[in-house]
Amino acid sequence: MNSRSAAERRERLAELAPDRLAEVEADDDGDDGPALPDLPNATAGEVTMRVAPNPNGPWHVGHARMAAVIGTYKQRYDGRFVCRFDDTDPDTKRPDLGAYGAILDAIDYLGFTPDEVIRASDRLETYYDHARDLIDAGGAYACSCPQAEFSELKNAGEACPHRDKTAEQTHAEFERMVDGDYGEGEMVLRVRTEIEHPNPALRDWVAFRVVDRPHPRETAADYRCWPMLDFQSGVDDHLTGVSHIVRGIDLQDSAKRQGFVYDYFGWTYPEVVHWGHVQVDEFDAPLSTSTLSEMVADGRLDGWDDARAPTLAALERRGVRGEAVVAAMVELGTSTSDVELSMSSVYAKNRELVDDRADRYFLVRNGERLPLTDVPAEGTPPVHPDHEERGRRSIPVDGAVCLESDDVPTPDGRVWLKGLGCVRRSGDRLVGTDDGIEAVREGDVPVVHWVPDDGVPVRLRTPDGDVTGRAEPGFAGAAVDEVVQFERVCFARVDARDPAVAYFAHR
């Protein structure tokens, strides 16, 4: 940033138009990167948005986008944030009871608090009531066509024999669906749209179907007649006062489908923004929730917050702040084309957030032990190079040190042991030299980190697997949950003590 010219501009503005300055400042506040585009037809105080996750697994990084964007809009428009669990498929995308809470935790991690949390599986009676109203309005009919047969008719633009059924008969059959009198596939309730609509995706879609498998939530386990997403979501959006919907392009036709229901009811459809899919560059492994769940179930991952997992829980455990994730997501904007998120931009933002507070420690991975003589009794590197006032560490040297193998000098070569001094390799040992720091400044001697022979064993859990190493003795004093920097290695979050475990955040 050219902060100088920005400052100049500000100064000029202060002279020319003092009230305009306030706006600019407010605009600038906590705002890095381009802001999200304004919502269409949005009025402050009258914006309600929702995240509508299916709780069939933990949230991965991609899921953060919706919450991040909605949460940001909530702040901009002083709006409402609804979290609605769309858990209406007890079978193929079966909800996971642990995921409800995990998703709320993820939203909290990102720094947002929903104004309202609802579960579709609590609301079946509401959907039934609306189905009955829809039938009364002539907007739905019960259909017992086998799926493939209907599909053929539909693609040809032809009505099935059930389409002209009376409302009375449909009512009767729908009540039998509700009562569980039909088996799976025997009867559905279809919305009567336009069977010759140019877009085949909109023709007489299914609103309710029968699912035999009980819902995992006990309170919903007795229901067999389940609404499809487009019906349930359409009704709920209206009932919860949703003013603006953000959703993926895969749901592009949803608004049009639901439009038929809205028309029957005389409702006004919310504003809709569609966006493309997000890929995350670092995780080429499939980001799908079901894959993740499988990997956790069969032990390939230690849990949803395994350092190798692309989940928000894992990022949290690694010491990446939700704020950094939100900032990166907001920068992605809401374009309809698919986007790829670079984790490096999340990490860059996190580094900014965390660097100033992160105390420095040495961690040597897979160290090589080298006897060391003719050096001071201890090394005293600063706790933080930009904050001398935080003091210096004290790392005792007792006859030997460990270095990372890449840092071991060639025979007769020199390295500068950070915070200690220059040493020269002599055979298999290191011997202190009387070189001053100029040796480093001249570029002849690399500065390396090191630990004494009896460093603290640390397991560093990284996205690429675990690494073991030893940290300087002072690391034993680092508190759990603290984010530290292992100099020249990475930022990491202290996860456990005795034995010490740290989670790799980023370089």
Next chain:
RNA sequence: GCUCCGAUAGUGUAGUCCGGCCAAUCAUAUUGCCCUCUCGAGGCGAUGACCGGGGUUCGAAUCCCCGUCGGAGCACCA
């Protein structure tokens, strides 16, 4: 096949509605130098893009047409 949608540097984004101030913004990435006892932080640079072709116009990233490429839906999944 039918119906939608999109295309700016490695990545993301601003600008596109209302054509000129855009030889195109910012961030990230990569990289050079300075500083530094970190490969962190900081400072100063560099690299790198308007999908193609026509048209309209004095003037097009922006408007129009064609093409190409990419994405989505046409589920009793969400």
